[in-house]
Amino acid sequence: MSFLVIDIGNTRLKWGLYEAPRPEAALIAQGAVFLEAIDRLAEEDWARLPAPQRMLGSAVAGQGVRRRTEEQLDLWDLTPRWVVSQPQDAGVSNGYEHPARLGSDRWLALIGARARVLASGPARPALVVMVGTAVTIDAMDAEGRFLGGLILPGFGLMLKALESGTAGLKVPTGEVREFPTNTSDALMSGGTYGIAGAIERMHRHLLRRCGAEPMLLMGGGAAVKLAPETDLPFELVDTLIFEGLLRLGAQEFPDG
């Protein structure tokens, strides 16, 4: 019973086709498209895929984008299901004041991270960093309680804000430098160290709260840009949200 997972962020739709809704299921195919290209999925990327029987997704990009995705899903005979963040599920409890308002992508990444923590040895806290359109830095204790997290603009949004709000910052992309000596490098370094600094700060908060070294997991389209500038030990995980979807899928579709 093959299982389609979809993660719609504010920049790209990522999808994966797994052989079953099971955490250990093999990946058959995967892809990513910018939101502008969603309307061609059925005739292009998905046209030659074996038909999935089940689907579970996360969509934080708004109703319109979700509807356009559902139109493409009409290609197959399946009922689209979209995750809403819960007060607790799959070994994670949600400390948000209004649990349903936590982005479903963040919730799924936490569920995926929790499984990785437990698979890696004794339970420990986790810091889950997703570097997409926005950057989220979410803290979870050793018992799987989501304590809270930060939201920052991602690289693209930071540069766009500076460009549109000033007269003198319309320049080509630069490099990360410890002591930038031109505008391009100053912008790129400012953004990178801004995010890296927020990660270090949250790591400190979590260490202080839990008294144990957190596992640091990083994912999202722009995580590779950040990786070289992160001094803390981390794991790059591209599939954290998919891993969360596989866990919830296994609960939702117990017989395949």
Ligand SMILES: Nc1ncnc2c1ncn2[C@@H]1O[C@H](COP(=O)(O)OP(=O)(O)O)[C@@H](O)[C@H]1O
């Ligand atoms: N193929 C790509 N081309 C350009 N930028 C990319 C690409 N992939 C990722 N990015 C960068 O990653 C960010 C979006 O990452 P992504 O994980 O797709 O975000 P979201 O989950 O918000 O849709 C963009 O702001 C961009 O900086």
Ligand SMILES: CC(C)(COP(=O)(O)O)[C@@H](O)C(=O)NCCC(=O)O
């Ligand atoms: C924070 C986000 C915008 C991140 O989106 P992304 O960068 O993946 O496109 C998304 O998770 C969201 O819309 N969250 C709802 C608000 C919240 O989590 O508090």
Ligand SMILES: [K+]
């Ligand atoms: K994100």
